[in-house]
Amino acid sequence: MGQGLDLKINRLPARTWNWLKMNEAGLNEIEAGESPTIITEGFTEAVTWREDFSAIATGMGEDMDRLAREANTDAIRIQSGPSEEERRAALHFVCGGGAKSFQPVELLVREGENLTVVMDFTSAPEAAGLTAVQTRFRVRKNARLRLIQLQLLGSGYTFLSDIGGSCSEGSSVEVIQLFLGGAETYAGCQADLAGKESTMNADVCYLGRDSQRFDMNYVANHRGEKSRSRILAGGVLRDRAFKLFRGTIDFKFGAVGAEGEEKEDVLLLGDDVINQTIPLILCAEEDVQGNHGATIGRLDDELLFYLCSRGMSPEAAAEMITRARLDAVCRKIGDEAAEQMVQDYLEEVEKNGR
Template identity: 50%
Template sequence: MKQGMEMKINRLPMRTWNWLHMNESSLSDMNTEIYGKTVVSCSPQFTLPGQGVSCIRGMSAGTLESGLREIPTGMGPDMDELVRESETPIDIFRIKKGAHPEEALRLSYQYKQGENFLHAAYIYAEEGSSITVIMENLSDREASGSAGIQTKLYAEKNAEIRLIQVQLLGDGFASMNDVGGICEEGASIELLQLPLGAKTTYAGAHVNLAGDKSRMKADIGYLGKKTQKLDMNYVAEHHGKQTESLMEVKGVLRDRASKLFRGTIDFHRGCSGAEGTENEEVLLLGDEVVNRTIPLILCGEENVQGNHGATAGRLEEEKLFYFCSRGLSREEACDMMARSGIDALCAKIPDETVVKRVQTYLEGGSPDEKLE
């Protein structure tokens, strides 16, 4: 175990108003113990979807080909250093050229009380292939500990990667979720993330649209409650011509929860015809919540289109009265509105068991409970 490592994470590509102290976040005294050395029960469980997908387990960062090793991530280079210094073994999943498995690649990380682990999974999709990856972070509802995962994605020409991440950790957990990706010509990366558990969540995603007509889409839904803290950083980096990015973020803050979302669309010189859009909607259901958002557009090319918007508001009294007039209490009405955005994202998850786990968690149960 190493201690005393101070990390700077979730840095904006360009610093804004320093006095707001939102350009980056700091972590110190990180526990960099890796899975499998002291507790083998937390080794990730995975299910390959059949032919066309292979796995190499336990690679080290130093032996990776540069194309994977050098992919930038949302949480930043200090997360790469953490993976390297802790000697975290990396699982690499490769999808063969032209392969289109019908089933998803499933990875499940299950934690017990007091466990502190770091994982790394890299997905490489060869030319013309496609894959859906479903990744779950689970623990008992009352458990505490720390869980970190770094996921890197490489999509070759005309390849498609869809990454679905569901985080349902215990109320005492600290979570780190770091994603990075590169798209070649005509390729696409799609993210769907539901960070619903843990007391503290740090998350970031950085996608480099390197090839012409490559695409990136991110759907993120969160539900902050009690004293939960969410700190997020998402970057769409446009290099290729006619590239497209779309970030859709919908969340709810209640009680004394706090959230900081950084969303950047970065147009580099030469990305003529590129389009980028970032939208965030936040529903505030408490007088003590803290909501902070930095929508940022960086432009080094003239012929581009960038759009961003952030809206935050409370539940309208007219809408609340409508629900209450139909027999719902004020609390029930707020709960229904809070879940609506999450339910909409769940409808996009092609796994009934995962959806049931999310529903069980939102209803106050533990995701590891036996599902009927």
């Protein structure tokens, strides 16, 4: 791949406050030419279909398609099972030191069926490299998709997660992401709520420490009548960590009766952290309801005093509150093996102070 690609990613659907330089992110000389090591679970057959997923827009934007073409890696395709089953599939990405990989994934949930896909990304604690995954989905009428991603990478890794898809009438997609490791995390997710009463829920949680960087872009495009979206983002920033979150609820013409909600809850545990947020609501339809809000602050002095009066040090109190926030999202995973993996990772972080 030579010197790699210069990419513009995570662009806001409508540019705003240009002087703040928050409308997009830039990546320089990005290479991802290797196939990652993936251990699959819950499916073995090769899935073929005639549908073209390449035209589906994603949260990180068109430049990720340039990276996909350069990588030239075959997509992993997973489809739902019979309606009486809750099909679960797992992709375990085992990332080696110095590796640079890109993996496309395509998910098809057929009418009235259900699919849960768990992706976890792991490496040695101090490993460095780059791993990228681009996930596209189609959720048919009255179908349900749950997509769970756990980023548990080493301290030198760059992680790219690009998601995009569409929801038909009465269907729903739930995205749960925990970003706990790595040096830099770039994530984007765009859901096209095309069908009447289609639904998108996203829960994003992060733990920023040392000089970790998180750059995120989430978009809910409301096209169907009475469509619903909810984007919840939250996490903890300490030391010199950086986070930029862009959240957009876009009510297209015709989305009568649609509702969108966006909330962020950030706990700051360091004087040198940088926290940036852009909540954006776009509206081309009158009969809609959109809400956004943010809670950003430090530990409550009264709570900290109470915990310290019970024998806890300020550091232990901060660790307990941090863990409680992460556990709240972890419990939403609904997969025992995945939840245990997160708990083991957090215990290792606390043990080694990393």
